[in-house]
Amino acid sequence: MYPALFGALTNAVLDPILIFSLGMGLPGAAWATVAARLVTLGLALYPALRKHNAFVRPRLRLLWRDLQTVTHFANRAVLASVATPIGTAIVTREMSKYGPEAVAGMAVIGRMAPVAFSVIWALSGAIGPIIGQNFGAGHVDRVRRTYLDAIKFVAIYVLFITMILFAFRGPISDLFNAENLTRELIYLYCFPLALSSFFSGSVFVASASFNTLGRPSYSTWLNWGQHTLGTWPFVVAGGVLMGAHGVLIGQALGSVIFASIAIWLGWRLIKTPPQENMRHRSHGAIFGHGSLIAHTLQKHMGDK
Template sequence: MTSQSSGQAVFLSGSLMRHVTRMSLTTSIGLMAIFAVDFVDMVFISMLGNDALAAAVGYAGTLLFFTNSVNVGLSIAAGALVSRELGAGRPDQARRFGTSVAVLGAITGMILSALVLWNLRALLSLLGAEGEVLDLAVRYSSIILPTMWVMALAMAGMAVLRAHGDARRSMQATIFGGLVNAVLDPILIFAVGLGLDGAAIASVIARVCMLIAVMRPATKVHRGFARPSLKQVVQDVRPVRAIAVPAVLTNIATPVGNAIVIREVAQFGTDAVAGMAVIARLMPVAFSVVFALSGAIGPIVGQNYGAGQYDRVKETFLAGVKFTAIYVLLMAAVLFALRGPIADLFLAQGETRALIYLFCGPLALASFFNGVIFVANASFNNLGHPIYSTWVNWGRHTLGTWPFAVVGGILAGAPGVLLGQALGGVIFAVVCWVMVRRVVSKLSTPKKPDPFAGQNRLHALFGRRGW
C-alpha cells in the first residue's frame, strides 16, 4: 500500500511550489476534459446553423452553473474537512466526514433539482430567454438537471481523492467522463439526429460514467468513505454545514454575477448572447488551471493547517499567486495569437466575433485577478474562515459586477459590459489579497506546555518575597 493509500498526509514536507504546480496541473487536466467537451458541444451546435441553439445553451448553462455551484460548495467542505483530519493524523474521522458530505450532497441534489425543474421556465425567463430560445433552453436543462445528485457524489469523491494528494486519479475519472461525452456528442447530435437533445443526453451518460470512475479509487485505494449511517450523518451536519453553507453561498455568487452579465449583454441582441456563450465555453478550457486552484491548493493548506505548520500555510498562498501569474501570461499570449482561428471555428461574425477577440486580448490577462480570488478563497475555506469567501464572492459578483457592467454597456455596448465585469474583478482581487494576508499573519504555532511551569512560578513567587 502506498503512503497515499494508507491515509498519510503527503503535503507536510517537500517543495510547496512543486506541490502547487503538480496539484494544479493535474486537477486542471480533469477540469479541462469536462470544459473541453462543453467547448466541443458548442462547436457542434454552431454547425447546426441556428443562433437560437447557441443562445439557448448560453442561458441553460448559466442556470446549470448555479445548480452545480451547490455541488462545488459541498465538495469544498469535503476537501477541507478530510485534508484537515489527515493532517492531524485522524484517517478514520476523515472517512467519516467524506461519507457525510457525499450523503448530504446526494440528498441536496435531489431536492434542489426538483425545485428548479418545477420553476424552470420562470427561472430561464428571468435570465432573459424568450420565444424559441426559451423553449430550447427548457428542453436542454430538463434533461440534465435530474442528474445533479450524480454530480454531487462524483465531486465529493474527487474532493476526497485530492485531499489524499491523489489528483492523478481524480483527473483520470474526469477525463474518462469527458471522453465518453466527446464520443457520444457527434453520434447523438448528428448521426442519430437528436440535435440539442443529443448533446444533453451525452452529458447525462458522461456524468454517470464519471461517478463510477471516481468511486472505485476513492473507496478501494484510499478507503476514503465509511459505511454510511443516519446517526453519523446527523452528528456531522454541524461541522459540514459550518464550511459547506458559506462555500455554497460563495459559489452561488458566481452564476448570479454571470446572470447579471448575460442579462446586460442580452439587450444587445442574439449575436451578443451567442458570443457570451462561446466565451463561457472557451474561458474554462483556456484557464482550467486557474479554475482548478481552489481545489488544488485547498488540500495543501488544509493538511499543513491541521498539522500546525503555519509557515508552510503562508508560503502556499504566495506560491499559488506566483503560479497563477506565470500561467495567465503564457495562456494570454497563446489566445492572442490564435484569436482569428478560434473565431473562425465558430463561424463568428459581427458582435459575436468582436466579443471573442476581446476575450482573447485584455480579458484574458484579467484572469490573473480571478486566480488571486480563487487562491484566497481556498485559504479562507481551509483556515476556518469560509464566511470571508462568501463576503468576497458576493461583493465581487454584485457590487463588483452590476454597476460596472451597466456603465460599461452604456459607454461601449456589449464589449463594455465584459470590460466592466473585469474591472470589478481587479478591485476585489486587491481586497482578497489584503484579507488573506491578515488572516495568515495571525497564525502562530502554539507554544508547547512547560512541564516545569508550576515550579518556575513558585520560584518566582518565593524569590520576589526573599525566601
C-alpha cells in the same frame, strides 16, 4: 482526480460515437453524459470501499453532530456558488441592450473562457487539500509558500494563455462565424481582457484558503460582493461610456477590486490563522479540505 479525468474521457469518446456514428443526435449526448457520470461515480466509490473502508453504518447521534460541522461550511460554499450566475445575469441583461450580436459575442466568450482557463479553475480544488494538510501538520511556512506559489502560477498561466488567444483570435472568431460587433468583442476579450482572469484565479486561490482555514463566510461575502457591487455599477457605467465594449471592460474592472481584497484577506488569514484552528494542530497531522472539519471528523471516528 482520476474519477473526474476518466469521466471526461468517457464523455469525449462516447459523444462522437452516439451523436454521429449511431445517429442519436442530442439524446446521444445525454446518454454519453450519463455514462460519464456513472464512470466517475464507480471510480470514486471503488477505492473508498475497497481500500479505505470509508463507509460505516450511520448513527443518528453522530450523523447529527457531523452534519452541523459540514453544514457550517457547505451552506456558505453554496451561497458563494450562487453568486456567479447572478453576476452573469446582470452582465447579460446589460449586454442585451446592444443587440443580438453583442449577446452572441458574450456567449462565445462565456464558452471559450472555461476551456482556456480550465487549469485555474482546477487549481481552486487542488490547493485546498495542500493548505489543509500542511496547516494541520503544523507547517505554516509551507502554507504561506503554497499560497504565494499558487498566485504566481496563476499569473504565469494567464499570461501564457492570453498570448495564445491573442495570436489565434482570428481563427477563433472564424470558428464561430463571428462578424461585426461579435468579432470585435471576441478580439477585445482575447487581448487585453483575458489578462483579467488573473484576478478571477486569485479569488479561487483565496477562497480555497478561506474554506480550508475555517472562514468560509469570507468567500461567500467576497463572491456576492464581486458579482453584485463589483459588477452592476461597473457594467452599467461601462455601457453608458463605451457601449457593449464597455460592459466587458466594466466587468473586468470590478473583478480587479474584489480580487485585490480577496488576495489581501487570504494572505492576512494565512499569516494569522484563526485561534480555534491553531488549537487543533496539537492533535497531530490533520488531513482533508480543512483542519477544522478534519479534526472534528477525526474526533468522531474515535467515538465510532
